[in-house]
Amino acid sequence: MSDRFKGMVLEGKLDLPFSYSAGRTASRFFIELRDHQRIMGKRCPRCNRVIVPAQLFCKECFTKTDDWVEVGPEGTLITFTVVYRKESHHPKDAPLAYGIIRLDGADTSLVHLLAETDVAQLQPGRRVRAVFSKKRIGHILDINHFEMA
Numbered sequence: 001m002s003d004r005f006k007g008m009v010l011e012g013k014l015d016l017p018f019s020y021s022a023g024r025t026a027s028r029f030f031i032e033l034r035d036h037q038r039i040m041g042k043r044c045p046r047c048n049r050v051i052v053p054a055q056l057f058c059k060e061c062f063t064k065t066d067d068w069v070e071v072g073p074e075g076t077l078i079t080f081t082v083v084y085r086k087e088s089h090h091p092k093d094a095p096l097a098y099g100i101i102r103l104d105g106a107d108t109s110l111v112h113l114l115a116e117t118d119v120a121q122l123q124p125g126r127r128v129r130a131v132f133s134k135k136r137i138g139h140i141l142d143i144n145h146f147e148m149a
């Protein structure tokens, strides 16, 4: 058999707008951000973890979550990364920093933007605080970023 028709790898790029149904749990999470500037999690009735952002099921024990719990708006920076390369999929121009943040009252962490991009200031264990956007639309970026507390 000839190699003439060997499989090829073709390069491409997709940039597709899309819509999806967020479901009741995620919808409430985003509505609380938009209308009340509250960050909400849900408590797992079996393992007692508070999951943020709120999820319908606990990923640890697969139990349906019950109680809504307000967390933050302050928390602890677990770790971070600073991005120096401009890419269209980032919500801000470079340099920008992403942090993994454990909000007060939560047992899971949230990935979000940090105002600080100076690695000398970004230390795990630093306290951070959510800064909400003035114009909120029901989106994770209704939290504009986290600043040093």
Ligand SMILES: [Zn+2]
Pocket: 044, 045, 046, 047, 048, 049, 058, 059, 060, 061, 062, 063
């Ligand atoms: Zn659980």
